[in-house]
Amino acid sequence: MARPPGHGPAFEGRRQEIIDRAASLFAKKGYAATGIAELGQAVGLGKGALYHYIGSKENLLVEIQDRVLQPLLRQARAIDTLDAPALVRLRLLSEVLLEAILARLDHIWVYEHDYRHLTGTNRKRLVRQRREFEWLLQGLLEEAFEEGSLRRTDPRLAALQFLNLHNHTYQWASTRGPAWTAVHLSGEYCRTFFGGLATDREALDELDDRARELRKTLDEG
Template identity: 65%
Template sequence: MARPPGHGPGYEVKRQEIIDTAAALFAEKGYAATGITEIGDTVGLAKGALYYYIKSKENLLVEIQERVLDPLLAVAAKIQDLAAPPTIKLRLLSEELLNLIFERLDHIWVYEHDYRQLTGANLTRMLERRHEFENIVRSLLTDAMEDGTFRKSDPTLAMLQFLNMHNHTYQWVKPGQQWDAKFLSKTYCATLFNGFADGKCDLAALESAVEAYKI
C-alpha cells in the first residue's frame, strides 16, 4: 500500500511494525480475542495514534491476508508462465508455498483461521484472490492429466489434496528443524504425484529437472 501524502519514511516503518505485531497477537490469541487497545499497548501507541497508521482493526487483517496472497499469486503467475511440464511447475509451486509458510508462520495462522472475520467487500476480494490461487493449482493438475502424466480424476479434488497437504504444515512445523521447505516439497510431491500417476511418475527425472526452472 502506498504511503499517504505528507507521511515521512518513518511512517511506513512504524506501520509495518504494527502489522507484524498484530499478526503475532492474532496468531497467539485469535483475531476476535485481540483488542485494538492491546495492539496499541504492545507497539507503544495510544488508540488515537494507532489509527494514524491503520484505518481499523479489520484493515490489519486485510494487510496480513495480502502479505500472504501478494507474493503467492505473483510467484504462481510466474511459474504458470514457464515453458515447463506441469509436474515441474507443481513442484516449484509446492516449494514456494512452503517457503512462504516457513517465513510467515504467524501470518499463515491468521490467514487460515481468521479470514472469515473479514466483512463485505474485504471478504469478497480475499475470497476471489484465494480462488485465483486455487485455480492456478487446479489448472496445472488438469494439464498433467491431459498430457497423460497423471490419471484422469476430479481436478478439484486433486487441488484440494495438494493444498491440504501443504497448508496444514503451519500447524506443526518449527523453523530450524531437520525438515526445510525443499525437503518437505520433495516429500509431499513424491506422495501426491505417485498417487496421481498410479505409481508411474518418474520422480528422479522430475527432481533433476526442477533446479533448472527455479525462478
C-alpha cells in the same frame, strides 16, 4: 492499505512493525479476542496514534492476508506461464507455497483462521484471490492429466488434496528440524502426492532436479 500522502519511510517502517506485532497477537489470541487497546499497549501507542498508522483494525487483517497472498499469487502466475511440463511446474508451485508458509507462520495462522472476519469488498477480494490460486493449481493438474504424467481424476478433488497436504504445515512447522526446508518438504510432499497418481513413477526421480533448474528461470524473471 496504501501509505497516506506525506508519510515517509519512518512512518512506513513503524506501520510495518505494528502489522508484525498484530499478526503475532492475532495468531496467539485470535483476531476477535484481540482489542485495539491491547495492540496499542503492545506497540507503545495510544488509541488515536495507533489508528493514525492503521486506519482500522480490519485494515490490519487485510495487510496480514495480503502479505501472504499477494507474493504467492505473483509467483503462481509466473510459474503457470513457464515453459516446462505441468508436473515440474506443480513441484515448483509446491515449493513456493511452502516457502510462504514457513516464512510467516504467525501470518499463516491468521490467514487460515481469521479471514472470515473480513467484511464487504475486503472479503470479496480475498475470496477472489484465493480462488484464483486454486484455479491456477487446478489448471496445472488438468495439464498434467492431458500430458499423461498423472492419471486422470477429479481435478477439483486433486487440488484440494494437494492443498490439504501443504496448508496444515504451519501447525507443526515451528518444531521442525533444520533439514526440513521448503525444498525438502516439497520434494517429500510431491513424491507422496504424485506417487498415487503418476503414470510413470520412475519419472518422479528426476522431478526435484528439473524443478531446481526451473526455479532459476522463475527467480531470473
